[in-house]
Amino acid sequence: MEFVFTEEQAMIGETARAFFAENATSERTRKAMAADGIDRDLWTAFCQELGLSGIGIPESAGGAGLGLVELAIIAEAAGAQVAALPMLGSLVLSAQAIAAGGSAEQQAARLPGLLSGEVVAGYVHDAGITADGAGLSGSAGFVAHGGSAQLFVVTSNTGAWLVPADGPGVTVTPLTSMDQTRPYARVTLADAPGEPLADPAAAIAAAHRAGFVAVAAEALGGAQAALDRTVAYARERVQFGRPIGSFQAYKHRLADLMIEIEQARSAVYWAACAVDEGSDEAALAVHAAKSFAADTFFLCAGNMIQLHGGIGFTWEHDAHLSFKRARAIQSMLGNGEWHREQVATMILGEAA
Numbered sequence: 001m002e003f004v005f006t007e008e009q010a011m012i013g014e015t016a017r018a019f020f021a022e023n024a025t026s027e028r029t030r031k032a033m034a035a036d037g038i039d040r041d042l043w044t045a046f047c048q049e050l051g052l053s054g055i056g057i058p059e060s061a062g063g064a065g066l067g068l069v070e071l072a073i074i075a076e077a078a079g080a081q082v083a084a085l086p087m088l089g090s091l092v093l094s095a096q097a098i099a100a101g102g103s104a105e106q107q108a109a110r111l112p113g114l115l116s117g118e119v120v121a122g123y124v125h126d127a128g129i130t131a132d133g134a135g136l137s138g139s140a141g142f143v144a145h146g147g148s149a150q151l152f153v154v155t156s157n158t159g160a161w162l163v164p165a166d167g168p169g170v171t172v173t174p175l176t177s178m179d180q181t182r183p184y185a186r187v188t189l190a191d192a193p194g195e196p197l198a199d200p201a202a203a204i205a206a207a208h209r210a211g212f213v214a215v216a217a218e219a220l221g222g223a224q225a226a227l228d229r230t231v232a233y234a235r236e237r238v239q240f241g242r243p244i245g246s247f248q249a250y251k252h253r254l255a256d257l258m259i260e261i262e263q264a265r266s267a268v269y270w271a272a273c274a275v276d277e278g279s280d281e282a283a284l285a286v287h288a289a290k291s292f293a294a295d296t297f298f299l300c301a302g303n304m305i306q307l308h309g310g311i312g313f314t315w316e317h318d319a320h321l322s323f324k325r326a327r328a329i330q331s332m333l334g335n336g337e338w339h340r341e342q343v344a345t346m347i348l349g350e351a352a
Contacts, residue, residue, distance in 0.1 A: 003266075003269060003270075003273065005069075005073075009069060009070060009073060012052070012055070012070055012073055012074070013073045013076075013077065015050070015052075016050075016052065016073060016074050016077035016078070017077045017080070019045075019046070019050055019077070020077050020078055020080065020081040020083055021080075021081065023042050023045060024039070024042055024078070024081035024082075024083040024084075025081075026318050026321070028041075028042065028084075029081075029082060029083070029084045029181060029321065032084035032181070033084065033180040033181055036145075036147060036148045036183065037084055037086075037145060037148070037180060037181055037182060037183040038084055038085065038086055038120070038145065038148055039083070039084045039085065042083065042084070042085060043085055043086070043117050044117055046085065046087075046117070047115065047116055047117030048116060048117060052064075052074055053091055053114075053115045053116070053117060054095075054115045055070050055071050055074055056068060056070065056071035056091075056092070056096065056210060057095060057096070057099045057111065057115065058099060061098075061099040061102075061107045061111055062107070062108075062111050062112060062115060063099065063111075063115065067272070067275070067276035068209070068210060068213050068214075068271075068272040068273075068275045068276050069269065069272040069273055069276055071092070071210065071213065071214060071217075071272070072213055072214065072216075072217035072268055072269065072272040073217070074087075075087070075092075075213075075214040075215075075217035075218045075221070076217040076218065076220050076221035076224075076268075077221060078218060078221065079217065079218030079219060079220065079221030079222045079225075079325075080221035080222060080224060080225040081221075081225070082181055082222065082318075082321045082322060082325050083181070084181040084182075086120045086144070086145040086148065086149075087214075088144050088182070088211065088214060088215065088218075089120075089121065089122050089123050089143070089144035089145050089146075089149070090114055090119075090120050090121045090122070090145070090149075091114065091115070092207075092210050092211055092214045093123035093153070093207045093210065093211045094114065094121035094122070094123050094151070094152075094153040094207070095111060095114045095115065095121070096206045096207045096209075096210040096211075097123070097153045097155070097160060097197070097203035097204065097206060097207040098110050098111055098114075098153065098162075098197070098203070099111065099206070100199070100202045100203050100205070100206030100207070101160055101197040101198060101199040101200055101201070101202040101203025101204070101206065102162075102197050102198055102199075102203070103197075103198040106162065106195070106197065106198065110151065110162065114151075119150050119151055120145060120148050120149050120150060120151075121149055121150070121151040121152065121153060122143045122144065122145060122146040122148075122149035122151070122152050122153075122165070122185070122187065123143065123144070123152070123153050123155075123207060123211075124140045124143050124146075124152050124153065124154040124155070124163075124187045125140060125154075125155045125156070125204075126138055126139065126140035126156060127156055127157045128156070129154060129155075129156035129158075129189065130156070130158065131156075131158060131159060131161070131194070134191040135169055135189070135191040135192045135193045135194065136154060136161060136163065136169075136189045136191070136192045136193075136194045137189055137190055137191060137192075138156070138188075138189055139186060139187060139188040139189065140154075140186070140187055141175065141184070141186040142175070142177075142184045142186075142332065143184060143185050143186070143187050144182050144183075144184060144332075145182065145183060145184075145185075146172055146174075146184060146185030146186070146187055147172055147174040147183060147185040149165050149172075150164070150165050150166070151163070151164060151165060152164075152165055152170070152187060153197075153203075153207070154187075154189070154194060155200065155203065155204050155207070159196060159197075159200045160196070160197040160200035160203045160204060161194030161195055161196050161197065162194060162195040162197065163189070163192055163193075163194045163195075167192055167193060168191075168192065168193065169189055169190040169191045169192030169193070170187070170188075170189060170192050171187070171188040171189075171190070172185050172186070172187055172188075173185060173186040173187075173188070177328065178324045178327055178328055179324045179325050179327070179328035180324070181321065181324075181325060182325070182328065208333075209275050209282070209286055211333050212271070212286040212287065212289065212290040212333060212334075212339075213268070213271050213272050213275065213286055213289065213290075215290060215293075215294070215329055215332065215333055216264075216267070216268045216271065216286075216289040216290045216292075216293035216294065217268050217272070217293070218329065219264070219293040219294045219296065219297035219326065219329050220261070220264050220265055220268050220293050220296070220297070222297045222300070222301065222322055222325060222326060222329075223257075223260070223261050223264060223293070223296045223297040223299075223300040223301075223326075224261055224300075225322070226257075226297070226300040226301050226303070226304040226319070226322050227254065227257050227258060227261060227300055227304075229304065229318075229319075230254065230257075230303065230304050230307050230308065231254060233307070233308055234250060234254065234307070237309075250307065253303060253307060254307075257299065257300050257303055260296045260299060260300070261296060261300065263292065263296070264289075264292050264293040264296040264297075267285070267288055267289040267292045267293060268289045268293055270285050270288075270289065271285035271286045271288065271289035271290075272289075274286075283346065284342075284343055284346045284347070287339040287340070287342040287343050287346075288339070288343055290333065290334070290339050291336040291339035291340050291343075294326070294329045294330045294336060295330065295336055297322075297325075297326040297329060297330075298323075298326040298327060298329075298330055300322075300326075301319065301322040301323040301325075301326040301327075302323060302326075304319045304322060304323070305317075305319045305320070305323060
């Protein structure tokens with residue numbers, strides 16, 4: 001595996017970081033939080049002007065034909081700014097599922113709207129969802145941006161379907177959650193008609209691989225931003241006639257965080273590269289990346305609040321946006337304990 005970015009990948013990273021740093025401002029994010037959790041202008045600009053919404057979608061399905069490494073680069077840049085976008089549910093989980101498991105007709109009908117940002121999709125997964133002659137029945141909580149979705153990709157242990165959000169038998173209940181930049185909803189299906197995806201197994205596998213990698217990359221970006229902002233504060237805040245960053249105990253905390261972040265960076269891009277290259281390590285790598293990067297972000301966000309002192313504990317400070325996003329990422333798409341259990345099972349087998 002090659003762990004050095006190509007010139008094209010480096011350029012994508014520079015473009016994405018500049019875009020989000022300029023546009024995903026704290027003021028705009030907080031305004032989106034007070035509405036539906038989506039910065040609509042930012043979403044339109046990302047999908048239509050920047051043109052990176054199809055970064056991880058094959059060219060045959062209307063995307064850019066790049067891989068999860070490039071998708072991780074974009075997710076890392078968005079995570080650094082805690083951007084209020086439906087990227088995870090719509091472009092990562094749902095679009096990847098349709099691109100991998102949808103028929104050519106389904107891809108042609110659904111993907112253009114998702115990649116342009118004109119349609120927002122939510123990803124609904126629960127083992128208890130069942131299908132019979134009457135339709136789909138069951139419910140799933142914590143559907144990211146479910147309250148804003150016009151389309152749901154519904155998956156369970158028995159299949160995968162496309163379900164219009166305004167279709168019969170579909171009830172969407174917004175939930176109050178910690179991370180207001182990514183609001184959740186409960187989706188309940190009662191004999192709701194669904195359009196089966198052509199290859200449900202491929203759809204679920206692709207969505208979950210991409211989801212684990214994207215969330216891990218987002219956490220990596222958030223962790224690095226938390227450290228960078230804390231270092232900047234340590235240089236300007238003066239106590240006892242000297243910058244607080246010059247005190248040994250403070251420097252040791254920052255150094256420990258840097259080490260954790262570099263380990264998380266290796267885990268994230270190992271996972272993305274392993275998937276892109278079809279490595280036998282891919283299944284293990286995505287679980288390791290998600291668990292490690294999520295814990296690293298939470299560690300860095302918590303330290304960001306503490307190391308900023310009194311100002312860090314006020315709601316007006318953006319440290320809280322990072323902390324809430326970090327805590328939410330720890331729980332979503334499987335918590336750290338579940339992911340580490342998967343890794344242990346793959347390595348130890350029955351001994352786990």
